[in-house]
Amino acid sequence: MTQHLPAILAHINAEAPAAEARLCDWLRIPSISAQPAHAGDCRRAAEWMRDQLAAIGFTAGLRPTADHPVVVGHHPGPGPGAPHLLFYGHYDVQPADPLALWTSPPFEPAIVQGPHGPRVVARGAVDDKGQTMMWLEALRAWHAIAGGPPCRVTVLVEGEEEVGSPSLDAFLAANRAELAADVAVISDTGMWDIDTPAITTRLRGMVYAQIDLRAARRDLHSGLYGGSALNPINLLTRILGELQDDDGRVRIPGFYEGIAEIGPQQAAEWAALGFDEGAYLGDIGLSVPSGERDRAALERLWARPTADLNGIWGGYTGEGSKTVIAAEAHAKLSCRLVPGQDPARVAEGIRRFVAERLPADASAEVTILTTTPGIEVPAESRWVRAARVALAEEYGRPAVLIGSGGSIPVVESMRRLLGLNSLLVGFGLADDQVHSPNEKFELRCFHQGTRSHARMLAAFAG
């Protein structure tokens, strides 16, 4: 099928402005899965994707879940016997707050000049609408020039990724036969830098917990009770202030059990990448690495677990002063996990960590909101080999094999429920401000990513 490739790449180049306009159309739909008020927008974003697939020869439809629908599409490609790919993406986005920090409205995509040329600024620009659009545009070009993709293709685009994909496992399990494929292809990760493509082979997992402490049965006057009554906010800081020791090691019982240390070859490969942690931190206004003191930077980010407080609240938080001893105090804690850690054990460790520090009169409720294990995908396979060829042709240099500090739970779900390994080829950059105000996607990444997907389709078929 490689004979079509030059025309397909030329078509992608010619179509670039139209592809950008389509991406902006999708970005204008505020499909925030966490907020019930946006349920209708989530549905619109799903319908938009369904219609795009239908326009390029897919049989596509919306499939209901308990909350936001899943878009599923199928294309027979050249027919039975051809390699079968399952493309995964998500149409939902994170909440946009704090709104005041955006330089343009989050759901009015703005094309802005940056050091790498034009970029699109919007919530979802890269995570994951922009990344999903790349393979959609590659499939569109194959449709236009060759009448369809050179492989069998199944598409699965969900709308609950940003809230932990609560419906996905049940959906995969219930549709195992329909979703059968040879490999899953996912663009939700990053490049090494704008000139260097990357294939991600490690992802961290997560345990996300909410901790609710309670002491007295009502709020108290700090003058009348201060010196006698237990203060749950002081207690919360006392407990959570011990999460890390002075060397940055997490003190949750059993936290590091089962972790396989990375081997010397892996360490050497990552060292060869020449990661500049100073510059990485400098971009966000920091200079001194946090985390475990005795570990290399990329190991801390890709192969070591964390315990970060994502939120804390209690008592009076308004203007000025209120002299109250609150009855309750709360925190949200997420631990990023690495392969070998058992999420259930870590969850149990969090419960024990809190319980062991709880004095008489205080009660603690620990609610586990998410558990996903860290995961490693094969670094050697026909799919990885094909992707390396395609990426080297597009970028003129070899792709590097990297880890990611983030979590993509669907990778583990697809392995467990569909028996599928994933090929993780993404085109985001470290400064894309994912989950933050002014999220952006470089248009150069978008177009080269689209071309890379078009080339990978040929290489997979080849």
Next chain:
Amino acid sequence: MTQHLPAILAHINAEAPAAEARLCDWLRIPSISAQPAHAGDCRRAAEWMRDQLAAIGFTAGLRPTADHPVVVGHHPGPGPGAPHLLFYGHYDVQPADPLALWTSPPFEPAIVQGPHGPRVVARGAVDDKGQTMMWLEALRAWHAIAGGPPCRVTVLVEGEEEVGSPSLDAFLAANRAELAADVAVISDTGMWDIDTPAITTRLRGMVYAQIDLRAARRDLHSGLYGGSALNPINLLTRILGELQDDDGRVRIPGFYEGIAEIGPQQAAEWAALGFDEGAYLGDIGLSVPSGERDRAALERLWARPTADLNGIWGGYTGEGSKTVIAAEAHAKLSCRLVPGQDPARVAEGIRRFVAERLPADASAEVTILTTTPGIEVPAESRWVRAARVALAEEYGRPAVLIGSGGSIPVVESMRRLLGLNSLLVGFGLADDQVHSPNEKFELRCFHQGTRSHARMLAAFAG
């Protein structure tokens, strides 16, 4: 003047239902000084008091400040040479939140039966509208029966007590001559129990601080940065978790400097009160005392300083999970102070405590919102002697001399700016839920307090 007293007490008894109705009228005005939307209500509460004073022979008016007006009234009493009393109260109240925990709307006073008979439930019921109304009703009875009080009386009712009285010092300084008196009489403290009246001779002061920590220049994705970037919420818990050592001693540098230990006689008197800390804590659902391990209960509450976190916030605090490393984290900290501590030194100690624990890359802003020293007022004076006589007659048992863990900054201001000592005779109970939902005032306390004030007026004149 004591010949009028039997008729005055009979009048107070006969007027009780009308006095309750008047108290409820005042309580219906939501005069929340902290909330700008209630500025008009604060003014209405002030006008209400002015009109009450005018109706019983006072020259009374509203005096502007930068925010809520002060009510000032004068009554010549029997004329020059008579003792001159300055009655102080405040018409403003705390915010009523959390509203959901009230059993009746906070500004619709409800008369409810309790173990001591009927009580009024409303925001401000005891703090300080109910307590202020007692001396107003006593003055009203003297007016009705004797044509006026037996002493010269100046009245000062402010509207910013619950926000730290920002305008009061300047007002006192500017009106020193007009506010001249022999002693200040204040009802904003408590009884020992419902049968035992009390005169308060010690009050704690306060330093109230807001602490704002900042790290990265924007919110970060906890997957992409966790293990490398400093988390300001983890840091906040690490710093504030060290506020107390394992024995409950506060670790702020220089915190205990200058405190005069209470003498053996004071300790013996307080021990003789037979305070049951177990019951005190049991009422609020607690069983184990907090605070300094080696100190007696009343000493911890009245003669030892505290460091209580009154509020904490940062990051994601909504439903579910958001995997963010926040850029900022915040807390509100109040230290109750005792005589001998220098509030400026404590404020400086808080700054040092935070600065000494601050790593590279984090910045901390410590804003001091309030500073008031702890204070002791004379336990021997003609005013205390007169009050003891009056209280013993009303209650049939002697009044006890106690401390209070709370702060009444005006006591220190009146001494410093007007050269006036205060006589602190209050009628609140420990379970009045001051500053909490379902604040209440026992009507028995209200009426016996009114009678006590009527008796004290006679005793002061005597």
